[in-house]
Amino acid sequence: MSSNNRVLPKGVTAGDFDKAMQEIRAIVGAEYVLVDEEPLAPYNKIMVPVADAQHAPSAAVMPDGVEQVRKIMKVANTYRVPVYPISTGKNIGYGSAAPVERGQIVLDLRRMNRIIEVDAELCTALVEPGVTYQQLYDYLQEHNLPLWFSCPAPSAIAGPVGNMVDRGVGYTPYGEHFMFSCGMEVVLADGEVLRTGMGAMENSNTWQVFKWGYGPTLDGIFTQSNYGIVTKMGMWLMPAPPDFRPFCIQYPNETDITKIVDALRPLRIAMVIPNAVVIAHTLWEAPCTPVKRSDYVTGQGAISDDAVLKIQADHGIGAWNVYAGLYGTKETNDANWKIIEAVAAATGGKIITEEASRGSQALQYRFDLMKGKPNLGEFGLYNWRGGGGSIWFAPVSQAKGSETLKQMKMAKEILGKYGFDYVGEFIVGWRDMHHVIDLLYDRSDDTQTKNAYACYDELLHTFAKEGYGMYRASTAFAEKVAATYGPVKRDVEKRLKQALDPNNIIAPGRCGISL
Amino acid sequence: MRANRLACLVIGAGAMLGAAGAGAGQWRDGAQVYEKVCAHCHEANVGPVLKGRQLPQVYIERVVRHGNRAMPSFRPSEIDDAALAEVAQLIGASAPLTKE
Numbered sequence A: 001m002s003s004n005n006r007v008l009p010k011g012v013t014a015g016d017f018d019k020a021m022q023e024i025r026a027i028v029g030a031e032y033v034l035v036d037e038e039p040l041a042p043y044n045k046i047m048v049p050v051a052d053a054q055h056a057p058s059a060a061v062m063p064d065g066v067e068q069v070r071k072i073m074k075v076a077n078t079y080r081v082p083v084y085p086i087s088t089g090k091n092i093g094y095g096s097a098a099p100v101e102r103g104q105i106v107l108d109l110r111r112m113n114r115i116i117e118v119d120a121e122l123c124t125a126l127v128e129p130g131v132t133y134q135q136l137y138d139y140l141q142e143h144n145l146p147l148w149f150s151c152p153a154p155s156a157i158a159g160p161v162g163n164m165v166d167r168g169v170g171y172t173p174y175g176e177h178f179m180f181s182c183g184m185e186v187v188l189a190d191g192e193v194l195r196t197g198m199g200a201m202e203n204s205n206t207w208q209v210f211k212w213g214y215g216p217t218l219d220g221i222f223t224q225s226n227y228g229i230v231t232k233m234g235m236w237l238m239p240a241p242p243d244f245r246p247f248c249i250q251y252p253n254e255t256d257i258t259k260i261v262d263a264l265r266p267l268r269i270a271m272v273i274p275n276a277v278v279i280a281h282t283l284w285e286a287p288c289t290p291v292k293r294s295d296y297v298t299g300q301g302a303i304s305d306d307a308v309l310k311i312q313a314d315h316g317i318g319a320w321n322v323y324a325g326l327y328g329t330k331e332t333n334d335a336n337w338k339i340i341e342a343v344a345a346a347t348g349g350k351i352i353t354e355e356a357s358r359g360s361q362a363l364q365y366r367f368d369l370m371k372g373k374p375n376l377g378e379f380g381l382y383n384w385r386g387g388g389g390s391i392w393f394a395p396v397s398q399a400k401g402s403e404t405l406k407q408m409k410m411a412k413e414i415l416g417k418y419g420f421d422y423v424g425e426f427i428v429g430w431r432d433m434h435h436v437i438d439l440l441y442d443r444s445d446d447t448q449t450k451n452a453y454a455c456y457d458e459l460l461h462t463f464a465k466e467g468y469g470m471y472r473a474s475t476a477f478a479e480k481v482a483a484t485y486g487p488v489k490r491d492v493e494k495r496l497k498q499a500l501d502p503n504n505i506i507a508p509g510r511c512g513i514s515l
Numbered sequence B: 001m002r003a004n005r006l007a008c009l010v011i012g013a014g015a016m017l018g019a020a021g022a023g024a025g026q027w028r029d030g031a032q033v034y035e036k037v038c039a040h041c042h043e044a045n046v047g048p049v050l051k052g053r054q055l056p057q058v059y060i061e062r063v064v065r066h067g068n069r070a071m072p073s074f075r076p077s078e079i080d081d082a083a084l085a086e087v088a089q090l091i092g093a094s095a096p097l098t099k100e
Ligand SMILES: Cc1cc2nc3c(=O)[nH]c(=O)nc-3n(C[C@H](O)[C@H](O)[C@H](O)COP(=O)(O)OP(=O)(O)OC[C@H]3O[C@@H](n4cnc5c(N)ncnc54)[C@H](O)[C@@H]3O)c2cc1C
Pocket: A085, A086, A087, A088, A089, A090, A091, A092, A093, A094, A095, A096, A097, A109, A129, A151, A152, A153, A154, A157, A158, A159, A160, A161, A162, A163, A164, A165, A166, A167, A168, A169, A170, A228, A229, A230, A231, A378, A379, A381, A507, A510
């Protein structure tokens, strides 16, 4: 353990680090503390285009409860060792389970996986960070509770707390996950435990039903930040609707995106379509179908438009593929279905119903996600380029057709310059869209890896010049993305950090926040 | 009938771990790990089929812990060593998947 190239937190001596680890072992038990390279391997498997070493942890610690977390914070303060909390640790393409800065100790909360309460009348749940969506799904099934939650695509292995604190999205009417969270328990850097909203009151029974409490609402500052360690989260569940009607509408031309967005926006805002609509490009659908890239592309460089057209024709995939659902009773859905049919007809879209979709792998996983049924179908994306390289480029767009076409063209051009394909989709929040692009590259190829980094960098700065910011970013670009939001916001974030975590021990550098 | 207000209080769940199904948050056995994690890709035409290939247990354990290209790594906090050994053994000894 005393090798010279041992990974240590920045500015911490080996002696202090060892003392800290010794004290932490006494708190959580020696078997739940990892410091050697081999056992730490799962914490350093990343897909983003930077060296593994840049995000290598010095240790991983697996507490089993809030009291242990509090005690660990005391030790971290004493020895000034930074900890990087993760919940389910599946932030794949955003940095996975690896810390934002080399040498941080991963505080792995996955063992804290209690589903503390499900209230079937109020349709709420209170969960710990280690709970996965699959576990929650199984729990609801086993208890015959007709309640749905919204989950992101890698739902079987990811979880509601980790996803919510990174402000992730899903595909049911509750798809904006932070909006549908209600109440958090947070361990602060000094070990103090804060319950947000109504949870601050002792014996309150409204923690999971009223978000705001009294005075400033603090929940937001614990998302995409490093001001505390979330140890419990309330979330709202949706009553399973008596009638659920998912559908896909395919459009033949790339430029159709303008009319799609302009036609769907009013339906989304008025909640005729209540869920987060997805508008997926051919090249998102193709790998999930699955289509093999090598059947259409030879040599280096991005796929040609002609090849994309050929994929559409060969596999019955649209240039754009809209996914949405109706959630209601048979009567309300019958009425709204007529609106959907009329809109599709007026815009030249072809509707694929659930019945007609049977046998299609790409449609099935989407339809499942729209009812919160966990799966991993979207991992098909990784078979497109191969080589295990992925970083999400995810700017926000207005839900206006002209804006989406502009963003799509900008992204496609820059990606093409570096030899990468436009594998993108728009997720319609309400008035916004998350324009999510999977920058897929072969991470075993050094040139592609360097190009992927440079490509993201150019995308980021070109988009920022046009006033487009990221909804979320990977650990590899935390600092650069934060910089695009300007100095005042960063200064306030720093002042908060100073007040809440003066020793800078919780995930310094996360989202660009550090002292 | 279940009480109408079904507040399933599972505080102190440690005591009931292992007793119930997958919702309890602890693996029953390797077969359950396979079903709830591996099969989502490896029997869904996403990752390569694993069954029936006599893959060595140590190889499976290594790939699970280290990940491999698109295959994510899994930490001992997610799949503990005992459950991993079981699932690896089960995969190694399994018969090929039958296609319908
Ligand atoms: C194929 C594919 C598809 C994807 N699709 C989606 C999608 O549809 N929607 C989506 O949102 N994402 C998507 N993702 C990205 C990502 O995998 C998910 O967002 C996933 O839910 C995040 O991982 P997690 O839930 O395990 O969170 P974690 O990895 O546990 O947490 C994420 C980050 O939040 C912070 N954090 C976590 N827990 C705490 C805590 N308790 N206290 C303080 N800070 C904490 C840490 O910085 C951590 O790195 C996709 C990824 C892949 C590979």
